[in-house]
Amino acid sequence: MKTRRLDNYGKINRDKILSFSWDKKNYKGFEGDTLASALLANNIGIVGRSFKYHRPRGIFSSGVEESGALVTIGSKDRRDPNVRATTQELYNGLEASGQNAFPNVNFDLAGINNYLGRFFAAGFYYKTFMGIPPFEWGRGTTIWMFFEKFIRKAAGMGSASELPDPDSYEHAHDFCDLIVVGSGPAGVAAAIEAAEKKLDVILVEQDSLVGGDQLAENNFDNSQIKNQLENLGIKIMTRTTAFGLYDNCVVGLLERVTDHISTPNVNIPRQRFWTIRAKHIIVGAGAIERHIAFNNNDIPGVMTVNASKHYLNRYGVLTGKRIAIATNNDSVYETAQQLSEAGANVTVLDSRTNFEIETNKSFEIRKGYVPYNINGSKKIHSLDVSKSENMNKSETINCDQVLLSGGWSPAVHLLSHRGVRPKWDYSNACFLPSDSKENITMVGSSRGLWNKNDCIASGIAGTTDALNRLGISKTNYFFPKPGGWKNPIQPLYEVKYKKSRSKSFVDYQHDVTTDDVRLAYREGFISVEHLKRYTTLGMANDQGKMGNIIGLSLMAELLNKEIPEVGTTVFRPPYTPVSIGALSGRNVGKHFRPLRVTPMHQWNIDHGAKMIEVGLYQRPWYYPKENETLSDSYIREASTVRKTVGICDVTSLGKIAIQGPDSTEFLNRIYSNGFSKLQVGKARYGIMLRDDGIVMDDGTSWRLAENEYFMTTSTGEAAKVMSWLEELLQTRWTNLNVNVTSVSEQWAGVSVAGPKSREVLNNCVDDYLVITNNNLPFMGVTSTFLKGNIPCRIARISFSGELAFEVYVKSDFANTMMDLLWANAKKYDGCLYGLEALGALRVEKGHVAAAELDGRVTIDDAGLSKMASTKKSYIGSAMRKRGVLKNNDREILVGFFPTNLKETFNAGTIVCEKNNIKGQGIGRITSVTYSPELGHWIGLGFVKGGLDKWKDTNLVGADPVRNKQMNLKVVSPHMIDPKGERMYA
């Protein structure tokens, strides 16, 4: 087929031929083409199938408002669906394909949906979801469940690659005085004026070239503008979309760095997500031409008038030979003239009857005519037109293209992101931006200015406004009045034709027709927000840039109201789609979140540790020998601790230095148990409650000196506790002289546990006398030295229930400490143990941990009533017995054994009475382990009424997730050594 490219038109680089593929066939284009212009040049009219009805669709526009030419770019792991062909720059080797069609866009089997239209009308999803009358109306979702997969397959667009994204993305930040969005005449004038007034300016342009709509002018050369901007030191960001405005003049940008390059440098990110913090924002985002709703207004070959001007003058493509232009305004005549000069046979149908326009008379103008029906299905054969006053008088125009201009909508989207509602302007038939109290100024045609000189003047005025608001100047300025056409626009949104049986589209991308809007009205969905959701008007990724106003006008007509009374929907970011990759940036894979390791991390790995994530921390999970499994390993480790000795890295615990004369008073207020009498050289286990009486965290505090404590917290709550202590000291108890410092990173900690732990330590400390039972009794604390003159802190604290010590050294000495302890532990057949064995040991002892202290548990629930002092007031003391917290049937901490000791159970099991297995039961199991000491599985958890109520009753553990049930008995949570004789040894 012959090319549509004209020799003497366009700014494409004809010396550089690019080859690309469309639906697996090869074509040629030029450097400077978009995919859309190259497709048009190659005479490809059908580029997609519509969302619901699978109607053939062509290219409607030349920009971001495109709602027809949505295609898939690339393949395999670089397959990108729903890309606008109109903004995709062509590159050598580009692979593009049509969407939503089988086998292809030219012949699509699902095109049958077009004839089943009444089933796919507005509200279709909701109605199907409710059941289909009369069979199962209101009875639920059976039919939906049955049809869902077919419907989802039939109605949809392109599909994303399911493979990992091979490209990298970057987050970047910048600051400036003024950011200008849009490089049309207004934006450029604003930027130049600001730079001359010494402001630091960033100019953002979504296109690859600066110039805005001037790029559609046949004699426009943008290099001069570009040089001028650069010489003034303006930072120009092309291929960059300002997708959203946020509080405090923060602008979100998406820079497409390599999307136009065939083989990008792998060291360059594909896209950059910019956060710009500006002092003022000027938006010159332009305006978008609307179409007109009438029968079959979606046949390939329909386009906006301005788009055809772009294709002609920028890309050298004449989009039709016999062109009918339908309009209600003056903006089309320059284009009509140029198209006709380029060789097309042009007829303009203007709905207005009384107007004067100067042309070179190279084309026909039919005053008072409107289009009402297109004949054709895959391409346009002819257009039925009639007198707008008398629809009975009609005739048919032979044409191969229909260009539409229903007026222009200023791009007020970015301002709308800031909650500023636009106001309807009757004389220009469009929404105009309202003034913003924030430092945002709208300029150019995005404030409804239709000619270039007005746009330039508005840009300069915009910068003056910015300078005034920034307090740099106090200059009077004025904006030109909206408008600028010689003849007024005549509102025209829809041309109705009684005989029509086909479809008249409002929103091309979501296949919303004028009938859908009427149906929504009849069914009561008359508010704009309801109309939008019921019909999905404006909910596709073009956000109704072309069609929203038409939908509004139809609803206004139905309600017998004016458009401003019907309202407008709020635009939300992003202005154009932003890829998930750009949002996540480099925060993927291992960089998804920060990684915390202990100073002996490598030592642990070198000694065979398998690691597990605990919050952000990597902690040793277990240390398997040869072929041991996880359970083999932790059972051996836990047994070894009880028999001889084990060493466990506990560095991830939170550590806080508490210093100052009021430290004791402070601790006495934040812990539920007494701290006022804790002697120097002693540690105490303490529980912190929240203001509302629920347990926040538990840990130990060591009194190192009169006014100095060393606090440990749980791993998970460390950051929260630190913030909490700071809050109390800075906001509530500002007269307390206490300083808190996080020293979690400064100290490496290890637990040495087991009957042989003292003997191991004897060989490791400088002076073994400091750790004798007399000198370091249970809960004793000492600051001493490990061999090699390593300062350390030792506390005799036990989590395992065995004789045990926690040893802390400065983080730099961590490996030396581990070497020393491990060398000596081996002499007693000791082991290294991980989190799994630690868990087994504490469950056997009935010690609560994060699984139990889940933010719902009181100190009494946790069986720790004796930790709640009655002699003092503390945080949470007034509230811990409030309302429901004092009920008798609260769930209390207990232990669980399976009745048949050979059985197992899992955490999460619901505890029920035998004949009442349902709902939430009477309790739950929170932690389970195999107990090496007892030789069977045990659990910790909660049951209503606690041990006393259920100790002689057989209960049932229900585990519906794993489809499992077992008989249980309730036991004391202190499942071994309940008197704690071992710890005191």
Added chain:
Amino acid sequence: MIRINCPYCGERDHSEFSYGGDATINYPSLDSSEKEWTEAIFFRKNIKGFQFETWHHSNGCRMWLVVERSTVTHEIKSVKPCHPNLQKVVENNK
């Protein structure tokens, strides 16, 4: 994005801060009744307009701040340290 002008660190993104809560509550003494504590903990005004609230510069200087912010527009009128002694230091350094 809200930008908060920390008196110690300067203007920073809100993502560096953690939200605290109502800064106007006078927490009762620890030995006060359950009723007084209930009032202090659970009852909040739902202000449309400017309110005083605490923010913690948790990824910065760790200072707790009183921020006067509009719940409608996010406009921030004032930022100062919660602790009166720190307030004085800021005042003296102005």
